[in-house]
Amino acid sequence: MTIIVKQNVLKDLAVKDVMRRQVLRLPEDATIEKNINFLIKYKLNALLLTAKKNEPTGVVSKTDIMSAYYASLPIESPARDIMSSPPLFCGADDSLESALDKMRAEGIYRLYARERASQSVVGVLAYPDVVGLLYLYCSRCEYSLVNRIRKKLETDEVSRFRVKDVMTPTVRSFRENDSLLTIMEGLSAYRFGAVLITGENDRAVGVVSKTDLILAYAHGVSSSDSARTVMFSPVLSCDETEFLEGAIRTMIFSEVHRLFVHRGDPQNIVGVLSLTDAARARSGSCRACVSSRIKVDLHD
Amino acid sequence: MSTAKDLMTTKFHALRPDMSVADAVKSFKEASENEERKVFGIMVTDRHSRLVGMLSMYDILLYLRPKHVHIWGMMDDIEAEGLMDQACERLKSIRVADIMTPDVITVTSDTHLMVVLDLMIKKHIRRVPVVEGEKIKGIIYISTLFYHLLARVKS
Numbered sequence: 001m002t003i004i005v006k007q008n009v010l011k012d013l014a015v016k017d018v019m020r021r022q023v024l025r026l027p028e029d030a031t032i033e034k035n036i037n038f039l040i041k042y043k044l045n046a047l048l049l050t051a052k053k054n055e056p057t058g059v060v061s062k063t064d065i066m067s068a069y070y071a072s073l074p075i076e077s078p079a080r081d082i083m084s085s086p087p088l089f090c091g092a093d094d095s096l097e098s099a100l101d102k103m104r105a106e107g108i109y110r111l112y113a114r115e116r117a118s119q120s121v122v123g124v125l126a127y128p129d130v131v132g133l134l135y136l137y138c139s140r141c142e143y144s145l146v147n148r149i150r151k152k153l154e155t156d157e158v159s160r161f162r163v164k165d166v167m168t169p170t171v172r173s174f175r176e177n178d179s180l181l182t183i184m185e186g187l188s189a190y191r192f193g194a195v196l197i198t199g200e201n202d203r204a205v206g207v208v209s210k211t212d213l214i215l216a217y218a219h220g221v222s223s224s225d226s227a228r229t230v231m232f233s234p235v236l237s238c239d240e241t242e243f244l245e246g247a248i249r250t251m252i253f254s255e256v257h258r259l260f261v262h263r264g265d266p267q268n269i270v271g272v273l274s275l276t277d278a279a280r281a282r283s284g285s286c287r288a289c290v291s292s293r294i295k296v297d298l299h300d
Numbered sequence: 301m302s303t304a305k306d307l308m309t310t311k312f313h314a315l316r317p318d319m320s321v322a323d324a325v326k327s328f329k330e331a332s333e334n335e336e337r338k339v340f341g342i343m344v345t346d347r348h349s350r351l352v353g354m355l356s357m358y359d360i361l362l363y364l365r366p367k368h369v370h371i372w373g374m375m376d377d378i379e380a381e382g383l384m385d386q387a388c389e390r391l392k393s394i395r396v397a398d399i400m401t402p403d404v405i406t407v408t409s410d411t412h413l414m415v416v417l418d419l420m421i422k423k424h425i426r427r428v429p430v431v432e433g434e435k436i437k438g439i440i441y442i443s444t445l446f447y448h449l450l451a452r453v454k455s
Contacts, residue, residue, distance in 0.1 A: 034402055041359065041399045043367050132368045215393060219318070232393070254386050255367045 015099050015113050016092040018133055019123030023112065025050050028057055028080040032068055035060050035079045036218045040211075043255070046110055048121065049083050056112065056121055058083030062210040063188075069217040070184045089114050092122050099125055109276065127276045128257065135248050163247050164240035167261045167271035173198050176205055176228040180216060183208050183227050193257050196269060197231045204260070204269050206231030237262045240270060251275055304416055305409035307448055308430045308438030311335060314345040315355055317397035321363075324355055324396050337443075341427050343436065344400050350434045353400035354427070363391065363399050406431040407440070416440055417449070 024042055026035060028049040038047055039062060046061040064082045068075075073082070088106060090099040092113040099111055103125075113123040173196040174183055186195055187210065194209035208231045216223075216230045237260040238247045247259055251273075261271040313331040315324050324342070331339040341356035364387045406429045407416055416428055426442040 037398060037400070037402055040394065041362065043363075128368070212393070215398065218398060219395065252368050253366075253383065255390070 011097065013096040014092070015090055015094050015096055015111075015125055016123065018096055018129055019092065019113050019125045020129055021123050023048055023121055023124050025054070025056070025121075026060075026079065027051075028083060029078040031076050032060075032065060032073070032079055032082065033075045033218060036065060036075075036214050039065075039214065040218075045126065047079075048087060048112060048124075049079055056087050058085035059087045059110075059112075060084070061109075062214055065214045065217065066184055066187065066210050069213060069223060070181065070188075072223065075217060087112050089121075090125065091116055096125075096130075100130070103127075128252075131248060131275045132252060135245075135252060138245055138248075161244040162240070163238055163242050163244055163259075163261055163273055164271070166244060167240065167273040169271045171196055171260065171269050171272055173204070173269075174208070174227055175199075176231070177226050180208075180213065180221070180223045180225055180227065180230065184213060184223070187213075193274070196235065196260055197227045203267055204235045204237075206233035207235055207260070208232070209257075235260055235266075235269070237266055237269065238273070239263070247273055248275075302413045302448075303409065304407045304411045304413065304428075304430045304440055305437070307413060307416075307444055308409075308440045309335075309444065310438045312343065312436075312439050313339070314343050314349075314436075315396050315400075317344055317346065317352055317395065317400070319396045321360060321391050321394050321396060321399065325360065328357065337441075343404075343429055343439065344396055345436065348434070349436065351404060351406065351429055351431060351436055353397065353402045354404045354429075355396050355400040356426075359399050359401060363387075363394065404429060408432060409437055413445065413448075417445060420445070 022042075024038055024044060025048045026038060028051055030049075035047055038044065046059050048056050049058045049060055051057045058080070060079045060083045064084060068077070068082045088102075088108060088111055090102060090111045090113055092115050094113075099113075103109065103111055110124055110126040112121050113125055114120065115122045172186060172190055172192065174186060176197050176199045178197075183195060186192070194207050194212075196204055197206040197208055199205040206227070208227050212230045212232060216225075221230060236250070236254060236256055238250060240261050240263050251257070251259055252275075257276070258272050258274040260269050261273055262268050263270045311334075313327060313334070315327055319327075327342060328339055331342060340358075341354055343351055344353035344355055346352050364384065366383055366387070405419060405423055405425060407419070409430055409432060411430075419428060420426065420442055428440045430437045430440060
C-alpha cells in the first residue's frame with residue numbers, strides 16, 4: 001500500500017530551533033512611553049509584561065499601543081491598562097508545526113516558549129523568524145536562484161513561485177489628507193500592519209505602518225493630523241512577476257513586513273505580499289521544494 | 301576618602317530627547333573634539349536640565365544592526381553597504397528619546413569611589429552621572445576611574 005505523507009521543510013524542527021532567545025520584559029506598571037522606547041530600540045513588535053516575582057502576565061504589541069493612541073490615553077499610563085492578557089505559550093520542545101498551528105488557530109502573531117521543567121520563558125516565536133529560516137534554506141538549496149546564477153546555469157528546470165502566486169490581490173489605501181485616526185480605524189478593521197497612502201490622481205505616495213503610528217504617539221503628533229505628516233516614502237514595491245525568493249529577500253533586507261506589488265508601472269499597485277503570508281505557506285520559494293515535501297512511504 | 305565628586309568631570313555635553321539621531325551623531329563628534337577625549341555616551345536632559353536618559357554609541361549601533369543579522373552571517377551574497385543605507389534611511393524618523401536608555405544609574409557627590417567601581421562592573425556601564433536632587437553635577441567615566449586607581453599601582 002502506498003501512503004503519501006505530506007512533508008515540508010519545517011518538519012522535524014522544534015520551536016527552540018527557530019525561536020529568538022532574547023525575550024525582553026518590562027514590569028506591567030512601566031509606562032506606554034517606555035514600552036514604545038523598547039519596541040523601537042530593540043526592533044520588536046511586542047513585549048512581555050511581568051508582575052511581581054517576574055511572573056509573565058500579559059503582552060503589549062504595537063497594535064495595543066496604536067489603540068491607546070487612538071483612544072488618546074496619556075502616554076504615561078501603565079502598560080497594564082492596555083496589555084493583552086494572559087500571554088499565550090508553547091513549549092520550547094514542541095514541534096514547530098504544532099506551534100504554527102496554534103498561532104493560526106488563535107489568530108496571533110507570536111508565542112512565548114517555556115521550558116517544560118521550570119516553566120520559565122526561554123524564547124519567543126514569531127512569523128518573521130520562520131520566514132528568515134525558510135529563506136536561509138532556500139539560499140542554501142542547490143536549486144536556489146542565487147546558486148543557479150552563480151553556477152552560470154542557463155537553463156532553469158525549476159518552476160519558481162512568483163509574487164503573484166502568493167500575494168493578497170486586494171489593497172486598502174487611504175488618502176494623504178486622511179487623519180491618523182481614520183488610518184488607525186482602517187488598520188484595526190482590516191487587521192493590517194500598514195496601509196498604502198495615495199495622493200493626487202491616486203498616485204501611491206507613501207505607507208503608514210503601526211511603527212510610524214507608535215512613533216507619532218511618542219513624538220506627540222496629534223492623531224487628527226494627516227497621514228502625510230508621518231508616512232514613509234517612497235513606497236517599497238516589487239513587480240508581480242518577480243520571483244518570491246527575491247521579494248522575501250527584499251523584505252528581510254529592508255526589515256519590512258510587507259511589500260506592495262505592482263503590475264508594470266510602480267504606480268499600478270495590485271496587491272500586497274506579507275511576511276506572515278509567506279510563513280503561513282510553510283514552504284520554500286520554488287516548486288522543487290514543494291515536490292520534495294511529498295514523501296512516498298512504501299509499506300508491505 | 302575619595303568620592304564621586306573628586307573624580308567627576310564637570311564639563312559635559314547633553315542631548316535633548318526630541319533631537320534627531322542624526323544631530324546626536326554630530327554632537328558625539330563635537331563633544332569628542334571639545335572634551336579632547338573620545339565620547340561614547342552622552343546624557344539626555346529635558347528643558348529643565350533634568351536627566352531623562354543616556355544615549356550611547358551602543359544604542360545607535362543597536363538600532364543600525366540588521367534585525368535578521370543571524371541569517372546574514374551565514375550568507376555570502378549580501379552587500380553590506382546597501383544594508384547600512386537602508387538602516388540610515390530608517391534612522392531619519394528616529395529621535396534620541398526613541399532609542400536612549402531611559403533608566404540611568406546615577407550616584408551622588410559623596411558616593412565612595414569603590415561603590416562607583418562596583419556599579420560599573422556589576423551593571424556593565426562605562427559612565428555614571430553624578431546627580432544631587434534634580435541637578436546634574438558631573439559625570440564619571442570608566443577611563444578616569446581606571447587611571448586614577450592604576451596610578452597607585454604604578455607607584
